[in-house]
Structure formats: structure tokens, C-alpha cells
Amino acid sequence: QVQLVESGGGLVQPGGSLRLSCAASGSTFSISAMGWYRQAPGKQRELVATIISGGSTKYADSVKGRFTVSSDNGKNTVYLQMSSLKPEDTAVYFCYVRRLWVDYWGQGTQVTVSS
Numbered sequence: 001q002v003q004l005v006e007s008g009g010g011l012v013q014p015g016g017s018l019r020l021s022c023a024a025s026g027s028t029f030s031i032s033a034m035g036w037y038r039q040a041p042g043k044q045r046e047l048v049a050t051i052i053s054g055g056s057t058k059y060a061d062s063v064k065g066r067f068t069v070s071s072d073n074g075k076n077t078v079y080l081q082m083s084s085l086k087p088e089d090t091a092v093y094f095c096y097v098r099r100l101w102v103d104y105w106g107q108g109t110q111v112t113v114s115s
Contacts, residue, residue, distance in 0.1 A: 001026050001027055001104075002024055002025070002026045002027055002028060002031075002097055002099055002104040003024070003025045003026045003104075004022055004023070004024055004095055004096075004097065004104060004105065004106035004107075005022070005023050005025075005106065005107075006020065006021065006022045006093070006094075006095050006106040006107060006108065006109045007020070007021050007022075007109065008020040008021050008109065009093060009109030009110045009111045010110075010111070010112070011112045011114065012085055012111070012112070012113055013085075013113070013114070013115050014085060014086060014087060014113055014114075014115055015084060015085065016085050016113070017081070017082060017083045017084075017085065018082045018085065018111060019079060019080070019081050019082070020036065020079065020080040020082070020093055020095070020109060020111075021077055021078075021079050022034070022036075022077060022078045022079075022095030022106055023075065023076065023077045024076040024077070024078075024097050024104075025076065027099065028076045028097075028099075030099055030100055031053065031076070031097050031098065031099045032052065032053050032098050032099065032100075033050055033051065033052045033053065033097065033098040034050070034051055034071055034078035034095070034096070034097045034098075035047070035048070035049050035050030035051055035058075035069060035078065035095070035096060036048040036049050036050070036069065036078070036080045036093055036094065036095050036096070037093070037094045037096060038089075038091035038092065038093045038094065038111075039091055039092050039094070039108075040088075040090060040091040040092075043091075045094070046060060047060055048060055048063055048067065048069075048080065048093070049063065049067055049068075049069035049080060050069065051069045051070065051071050051078065057069055062088075063082075063089075066082065066083050066084045066085075067080060067081065067082050067083070068080070068081040068083075069081075078095055078097075080093070080095075082111070085111075085113045086113060087113045087114060088113075089111060089113050090111060090112050090113050090114070091111060092108040092109065092110055092111075093108065093109050093110075093111050094106050094107075094108045094109075
């Protein structure tokens with residue numbers, strides 16, 4: 001089992017920045033991917049960014065150039081640096097890890113972009 005604890009959400013003005021963190025604990029060996037999804041009210045959960053063991057990354061088109069996903073394998077933590085935030089980035093952000101073909105999810109953290 002893997003437990004995930006997220007932090008860093010909040011309220012930010014358009015154009016601002018936030019950094020989300022997600023720390024994994026428990027059976028963290030053999031993690032093959034870590035990343036972030038988000039879900040806005042009335043919408044399906046969508047992939048925001050993922051980082052695969054070895055370091056390759058993938059982003060949703062809507063966040064390319066604005067968001068950066070990174071990980072600290074020594075701390076089993078994944079980060080999402082979000083810049084130039086837009087109101088349409090408002091959502092609950094969920095981190096995930098994939099271990100041995102099973103996905104584990106964090107509890108979600110609210111990000112609200114509003115003036």
C-alpha cells in the first residue's frame with residue numbers, strides 16, 4: 001500500500017503561482033510513475049502532468065509552458081509548480097503514483113484562481 005499526502009493548494013489571483021507537493025509513504029519501492037490530475041466542478045478528472053521513472057514527463061496541452069512537474073525520489077515526493085495561473089485552472093488537484101500497475105491517489109487539494 002502507498003499513502004499520499006498533498007499540500008500547497010489555496011486561493012491565488014490570475015497570473016499568480018502555486019506549488020503543490022505530494023509525499024508518498026508505505027511501500028514506495030517499484031513506483032513507476034507519479035503525477036497530478038485535476039477535476040473541476042461538473043467535469044471529468046483529467047491528467048495535468050506526469051513524470052515517469054527515468055525522468056520523462058508528459059503534460060496536458062492546456063498547461064504546457066506554465067506548469068512543471070518534478071520529483072525528489074529520495075523523499076518519494078512529487079511536485080507541481082504552477083505559474084501564470086488562469087481561472088480555468090480552478091479545480092481539485094489529485095496526486096497519484098503508479099506502483100506495480102496499481103494507481104494510488106491523494107485526497108485532493110483545492111486550487112482556486114480568482115481575483
